[in-house]
Amino acid sequence: MNKKAKKPSYEELEKRIEELEKDGHKFQQKEDELKDTRDKYRDIIDLVQEGYFEIDLRGNFLFFNKRIYDFLGYTRDELAKITYRDYTTPEEYNRIYTNFNEVYRTGKDGVVRHHELIKKDGSIGFAELHISLMKNETGESVGFQCVARNLTEKIKIEKALRKSEEKYRTILETMEEGYYETDLAGNYTFINEAELRLFGYSSEELIGMNYQEHSIPENAKRIYKVFNEVYKTGIPAKMIEYEIIKKDGSHVVLESSTLLIRDENGKPIGFRGVSRDVTERKNAEEALRKSEERHRSILENMEEGYYEVDLAGNYTFYNEAACKTLGYARNEMIGMNNREYSTPEEAKKMNKIFKEVYRTGVPAKVIDYEITTKDGSTKTLETSASLIRNEDGKPVGFCGITRDMTDKKKAINALSDSEEKYRLLVENSNDAIFIEQDGAIKFSNTRAEGLTGYPAEELERIPFVNMIHPGDKKSFIDQHKKESGDDNKQAEAYVFRIKNAKEETLWIEMSSVEIIWEGKIATLKFLKDITQHKKIEAQFIQAQKMESLGTLAGGIAHDFNNLLMGIQGNASLVQLALGEKNPHIEKLKSIEHLVKDGSELTKQLLGVARGGKYEVLPTNVNKIVKKSADMFGRTRKEISIHKILKKDLWVTEIDRSQIEQVLLNLYVNAWHAMPDGGDLYLETKNTTLDEYYTKNYGTDPGKYIRITVTDNGIGMDEETRKRVFDPFFTTKEMGRGTGLGLASAYGIIRNHKGIINVYSEIEQGTTFNIYLPISGKKVDEEKYYKEEIRSGKETILFVDDEDTIIEVGQQLLEILGYKVVLTKSGKETIDVYQKKKGKIDLIILDMVMPEMSGGDTYDRLKEINPDVKVLLSSGYSLNGQAEEILKRGCKGFIQKPFSLEELSKRIREVLDE
Numbered sequence: 017m018n019k020k021a022k023k024p025s026y027e028e029l030e031k032r033i034e035e036l037e038k039d040g041h042k043f044q045q046k047e048d049e050l051k052d053t054r055d056k057y058r059d060i061i062d063l064v065q066e067g068y069f070e071i072d073l074r075g076n077f078l079f080f081n082k083r084i085y086d087f088l089g090y091t092r093d094e095l096a097k098i099t100y101r102d103y104t105t106p107e108e109y110n111r112i113y114t115n116f117n118e119v120y121r122t123g124k125d126g127v128v129r130h131h132e133l134i135k136k137d138g139s140i141g142f143a144e145l146h147i148s149l150m151k152n153e154t155g156e157s158v159g160f161q162c163v164a165r166n167l168t169e170k171i172k173i174e175k176a177l178r179k180s181e182e183k184y185r186t187i188l189e190t191m192e193e194g195y196y197e198t199d200l201a202g203n204y205t206f207i208n209e210a211e212l213r214l215f216g217y218s219s220e221e222l223i224g225m226n227y228q229e230h231s232i233p234e235n236a237k238r239i240y241k242v243f244n245e246v247y248k249t250g251i252p253a254k255m256i257e258y259e260i261i262k263k264d265g266s267h268v269v270l271e272s273s274t275l276l277i278r279d280e281n282g283k284p285i286g287f288r289g290v291s292r293d294v295t296e297r298k299n300a301e302e303a304l305r306k307s308e309e310r311h312r313s314i315l316e317n318m319e320e321g322y323y324e325v326d327l328a329g330n331y332t333f334y335n336e337a338a339c340k341t342l343g344y345a346r347n348e349m350i351g352m353n354n355r356e357y358s359t360p361e362e363a364k365k366m367n368k369i370f371k372e373v374y375r376t377g378v379p380a381k382v383i384d385y386e387i388t389t390k391d392g393s394t395k396t397l398e399t400s401a402s403l404i405r406n407e408d409g410k411p412v413g414f415c416g417i418t419r420d421m422t423d424k425k426k427a428i429n430a431l432s433d434s435e436e437k438y439r440l441l442v443e444n445s446n447d448a449i450f451i452e453q454d455g456a457i458k459f460s461n462t463r464a465e466g467l468t469g470y471p472a473e474e475l476e477r478i479p480f481v482n483m484i485h486p487g488d489k490k491s492f493i494d495q496h497k498k499e500s501g502d503d504n505k506q507a508e509a510y511v512f513r514i515k516n517a518k519e520e521t522l523w524i525e526m527s528s529v530e531i532i533w534e535g536k537i538a539t540l541k542f543l544k545d546i547t548q549h550k551k552i553e554a555q556f557i558q559a560q561k562m563e564s565l566g567t568l569a570g571g572i573a574h575d576f577n578n579l580l581m582g583i584q585g586n587a588s589l590v591q592l593a594l595g596e597k598n599p600h601i602e603k604l605k606s607i608e609h610l611v612k613d614g615s616e617l618t619k620q621l622l623g624v625a626r627g628g629k630y631e632v633l634p635t636n637v638n639k640i641v642k643k644s645a646d647m648f649g650r651t652r653k654e655i656s657i658h659k660i661l662k663k664d665l666w667v668t669e670i671d672r673s674q675i676e677q678v679l680l681n682l683y684v685n686a687w688h689a690m691p692d693g694g695d696l697y698l699e700t701k702n703t704t705l706d707e708y709y710t711k712n713y714g715t716d717p718g719k720y721i722r723i724t725v726t727d728n729g730i731g732m733d734e735e736t737r738k739r740v741f742d743p744f745f746t747t748k749e750m751g752r753g754t755g756l757g758l759a760s761a762y763g764i765i766r767n768h769k770g771i772i773n774v775y776s777e778i779e780q781g782t783t784f785n786i787y788l789p790i791s792g793k794k795v796d797e798e799k800y801y802k803e804e805i806r807s808g809k810e811t812i813l814f815v816d817d818e819d820t821i822i823e824v825g826q827q828l829l830e831i832l833g834y835k836v837v838l839t840k841s842g843k844e845t846i847d848v849y850q851k852k853k854g855k856i857d858l859i860i861l862d863m864v865m866p867e868m869s870g871g872d873t874y875d876r877l878k879e880i881n882p883d884v885k886v887l888l889s890s891g892y893s894l895n896g897q898a899e900e901i902l903k904r905g906c907k908g909f910i911q912k913p914f915s916l917e918e919l920s921k922r923i924r925e926v927l928d929e
Contacts, residue, residue: 068163146162195288246275252274318335523547662721675788731781812836858927
């Protein structure tokens with residue numbers, strides 16, 4: 017059991033209280049001292065530049081100085097109410113938490129660089145945070161004390177600087193000029209892409225390379241001096257031209273600038289600059305220099321004067337020719353003004369021109385300008401004026417060319433009277449006259465406009481070669497080149513075709529001569545329209561060809577008819593001998609039919625030969641057209657025939673059978689052109705042809721009837737159309753035609769003094785026009801004879817040089833009951849007739865015989881007996897010679913081969929006249 021404690025006495029308690037009061041007073045005194053120290057400490061903390069704060073282990077603020085809440089934008093009371101988490105992003109809080117945890121775990125101070133803080137206004141601030149562990153009196157960790165340095169402006173500057181560096185590095189890498197940096201020894205430390213391209217090296221190859229390694233020795237020394245001068249003075253070298261050797265060995269001229277590179281302390285550490293390739297410019301400058309030298313040489317040697325003056329009109333440059341024109345020495349003219357060598361009026365005129373050129377910038381091309389030379393003589397110049405500008409385009413003067421036109425002006429004045437005379441001559445010339453220069457027409461007379469169909473102002477816009485017919489253009493150009501390349505050429509005419517404004521083709525004969533027109537070479541051309549001449553020439557050539565072929569065809573027909581005469585005569589004799597009941601009589605008639613077909617063929621040949629007409633009678637052609645069309649239509653029913661026949665058609669004198677043959681040939685030609693059938697149009701009309709039309713065909717102008725035959729068949733191309741009347745020309749297959757039909761038609765119509773022509777286009781059909789001259793006679797009705805043999809007892813002298821025909825003719829005549837006397841030549845005939853003229857009633861006279869022709873024989877017979885009766889006989893048709901004999905009194909004509917019936921009829925017509 018414990019002993020009961022002694023209670024303190026009152027005095028002891030009072031004493032204890034006094035002691036406690038004393039201790040409390042001391043404690044209060046110390047507390048006040050501590051508060052004063054703390055306030056002093058807080059004031060000091062608020063004055064420092066860095067932010068300072070203390071937080072507990074949970075992140076609650078325990079203390080912070082003024083820099084902290086000023087930096088974050090809060091008041092002291094606002095900041096005391098939030099935690100560290102409230103002014104950082106979650107990501108940044110995690111990062112800062114990791115740093116605080118490391119300091120707590122290790123006890124070592126930590127540093128957080130570029131710490132992002134969210135200010136009250138939402139903007140971001142940056143700080144560098146130094147963290148230390150805070151402990152209490154017992155050494156227990158109770159929080160952290162931190163010092164924060166504001167890095168916001170520094171970070172902004174660093175970011176701006178980085179962006180700036182990136183931007184300028186991008187510029188350096190993409191700029192067209194080269195950029196380089198070297199150390200003080202000239203070794204490359206940086207090069208952009210453009211600079212690498214200039215040198216042809218890669219970056220790895222060029223970095224560290226010294227500039228001397230790609231420079232020729234002279235350039236290396238010059239560059240060293242430039243670098244040294246820049247180093248000593250600090251003044252950049254703006255433009256240095258030097259030559260480098262690229263990696264591939266080629267040489268390039270560079271233009272470069274150089275300035276000093278200094279470190280942060282201003283100490284020189286290297287050089288930098290910009291380079292550009294000026295090789296092309298240097299080459300161009302060199303070319304320009306040579307060009308200027310060449311042109312200056314040209315100016316000094318040219319015959320025309322050349323001048324340059326300032327804006328006041330004072331000479332600044334002139335060539336030797338200008339000096340000679342004015343008569344001054346070269347050193348006398350510099351600075352001379354135009355007022356010093358021209359009258360006041362002329363000076364005013366020139367100054368006015370200069371002002372206009374200055375105002376508009378448009379050159380004055382040709383100006384007549386009168387001057388007075390040094391010796392006092394007057395000259396007339398032809399001058400030009402153009403503005404001279406400097407490199408900035410500012411006008412600084414005038415330049416121009418002068419020509420001494422004194423003699424020319426005198427010549428012009430002397431020729432002024434004759435010029436009007438020649439102008440009238442040119443304008444009234446029958447030839448087209450124009451001047452061609454550089455492929456264009458510079459002048460043309462009225463006839464040229466009429467010939468081409470273009471007015472003068474339009475002619476000037478059309479190159480003459482464009483008017484040349486496509487088929488002649490190549491030969492025309494070749495001829496032009498030949499003339500241009502021949503210095504000794506003589507003016508000679510050549511012929512070609514042109515197309516006028518109406519697309520008509522004209523034949524032209526052109527001669528040309530080289531002249532000077534307005535100071536340049538040109539060609540004076542004379543064009544004559546020979547289209548009509550060409551047409552006549554073509555007709556003449558065609559006529560010559562037809563004449564030659566006709567002569568050949570006529571000779572063949574004559575000989576062939578003689579052969580047929582022998583066949584026909586013998587066939588007739590055999591028929592008479594056998595009688596009608598003989599079983600072979602049909603074969604003999606077949607032979608006669610074949611002879612008739614052969615005779616028709618020879619008629620076509622004689623038509624080609626224009627061998628004459630058999631029986632010419634005044635006729636209304638409508639009847640022949642209708643008769644032939646009806647006959648053709650019955651055999652070609654797939655062809656629709658349309659007839660438009662003039663009612664009051666004029667009368668024409670024709671051989672009806674021949675014209676019928678012509679029409680049938682044209683119908684057959686149309687039928688071949690319409691293999692699947694088609695339409696055939698036949699038209700007749702009265703017409704009058706003038707001399708302009710008929711002279712192309714060699715006929716007389718006057719009244720004609722026209723027969724038109726038109727089909728809608730396949731048509732003809734131009735080459736076929738040109739040859740359509742040629743004998744033996746055909747578009748049919750071999751064995752399908754002789755090619756004589758249209759040639760025969762041509763010969764027959766021409767022999768009737770008519771015209772036949774053709775118009776045709778592919779797939780557009782064909783039209784034949786026949787023109788026959790009219791007659792004043794009345795229409796003769798056709799006479800029909802009954803086919804019968806008419807006999808007689810008279811004496812006939814039969815003349816022929818062919819033995820076969822003599823033999824056959826004698827037998828035929830004897831069968832008809834006549835007495836026959838035979839001769840084989842003209843001379844023999846004359847002799848026999850003189851002896852027996854009283855006993856001979858009729859002479860059948862062959863037209864073609866050797867030594868003496870039938871015509872000469874007839875004339876001799878007429879001398880013996882003016883009333884002699886003669887029947888002409890020929891293998892030819894009734895040609896010109898036979899017609900003349902008939903006109904001289906001959907009684908009749910019979911063409912071989914003739915049948916017994918035809919012979920008997922013709923004999924009785926003459927004897928019974």
